[in-house]
Amino acid sequence: MKCGIIGLPNVGKSTLFNCLTSLKAPAENYPFCTVNPNIGRVNVPDPRLDELAGIFEPEKVTPTSIEFVDIAGLIPGAHKGEGLGNRFLSHIREVDCLIHVVRAFESENISHVQGRVDPLRDIQLIETELILADIESLEKKKEKLTKLLKSSKNKELKIELSLTEKLTHLLLNEEKPATAYQPEEEEKIYFQNTHLLSSKPCLYVCNTDEAGLADNKTVESIKNKYGRHLVLPICASLEAQISELDSEEEKKEFLSTLNLKEPGLNKLIKYSYYLLNLITFFTAGKKEVRAWTISKDSQAPSAAGKIHSDFQKGFICAEVYSFEDLKSARSEKTLKESGKYRQEGKEYVIQDGDVVLFRFNV
Numbered sequence: 001m002k003c004g005i006i007g008l009p010n011v012g013k014s015t016l017f018n019c020l021t022s023l024k025a026p027a028e029n030y031p032f033c034t035v036n037p038n039i040g041r042v043n044v045p046d047p048r049l050d051e052l053a054g055i056f057e058p059e060k061v062t063p064t065s066i067e068f069v070d071i072a073g074l075i076p077g078a079h080k081g082e083g084l085g086n087r088f089l090s091h092i093r094e095v096d097c098l099i100h101v102v103r104a105f106e107s108e109n110i111s112h113v114q115g116r117v118d119p120l121r122d123i124q125l126i127e128t129e130l131i132l133a134d135i136e137s138l139e140k141k142k143e144k145l146t147k148l149l150k151s152s153k154n155k156e157l158k159i160e161l162s163l164t165e166k167l168t169h170l171l172l173n174e175e176k177p178a179t180a181y182q183p184e185e186e187e188k189i190y191f192q193n194t195h196l197l198s199s200k201p202c203l204y205v206c207n208t209d210e211a212g213l214a215d216n217k218t219v220e221s222i223k224n225k226y227g228r229h230l231v232l233p234i235c236a237s238l239e240a241q242i243s244e245l246d247s248e249e250e251k252k253e254f255l256s257t258l259n260l261k262e263p264g265l266n267k268l269i270k271y272s273y274y275l276l277n278l279i280t281f282f283t284a285g286k287k288e289v290r291a292w293t294i295s296k297d298s299q300a301p302s303a304a305g306k307i308h309s310d311f312q313k314g315f316i317c318a319e320v321y322s323f324e325d326l327k328s329a330r331s332e333k334t335l336k337e338s339g340k341y342r343q344e345g346k347e348y349v350i351q352d353g354d355v356v357l358f359r360f361n362v
Helices: 013-021 047-056 085-093 119-150 155-172 185-192 217-226 236-243 248-257 264-275 300-307 309-313 323-329 332-338
Strands: 002-006 038-043 060-062 065-070 097-103 202-207 231-234 278-284 288-295 315-322 342-344 354-360
Touching: 002 013, 002 085, 013 038, 013 065, 013 236, 013 264, 047 060, 047 278, 047 288, 047 323, 065 264, 085 119, 097 119, 097 264, 119 155, 119 217, 155 185, 202 217, 202 264, 217 231, 231 264, 236 248, 236 264, 288 300, 300 309, 300 315, 300 354, 309 315, 309 354, 315 323, 323 332, 323 354
Parallel strands: 002 065, 002 097, 060 288, 097 202, 202 231, 278 354
Antiparallel strands: 038 065, 278 288, 315 342, 315 354
């Protein structure tokens, strides 16, 4: 799964990316510093993995991961190709969700492409560009479908054309992103296949100064508009300091002086993970304890397929227990004795935190 980090130039995208991935992507103070997207795979922090490792004492511990893409800064007119517009938009099409970074701090040393700091305006600028690009895409699709329907009475084409017209009205007349549209059952597959830029789930990261982490009226106004669970304040300069510390002990001490429980980047990774509607299940034994990423509501055979296609093809059953039960019991033997180690069939929906052993035969 890929998360695209977007925003106007000079808002802190590359600084956050560098902290996330420990790569050194350029982060100079001028527009279009990032031209080609930087890509980095990041481990998802999960204390449950450490707990399982303590119980099983495996030879190997493997966390699950998520991919971040640092995309070039956008300016008004991108949908017409202004700046790096065309490349920017093509890179957005390739990601699964958006991490929209907005600047929420003042600084005489860092220029702002719009002249002054105004996060709500900046969010609107980029949303407008995505919507305008989508409208152009929908109009082309409408023209194509209309021509096809002149020589065909295909029901699917009619549904697709109707959906295209509804989406165009939503974006053009109501000036709302495609995420605001709730497709009817017969439209869902066609809605997914539109691949509209404004249909991608989005997390708003407010890059603030240290003082703004505790009290920032601008951040509150963004939360009120977009939803508290979709807005995350982060101080990128502070995260950069944390990422440069050598040991975990030093990081904990530094966070303690700031009255913070964990780095903001940990929250960003977790928010991104949940934004994509993903959950984690585990496989555990003496050889390896491993975390696996699947979509929420995945059934057992589908989860087995994440490990190996043969597991899904020859699926027999899943032997399952919850991490929380194991944490209390401290051993599989105790779980079996208490009846909390169970067998599940093909219809079982894997839950976040399940520890699973798949039985299969091919």
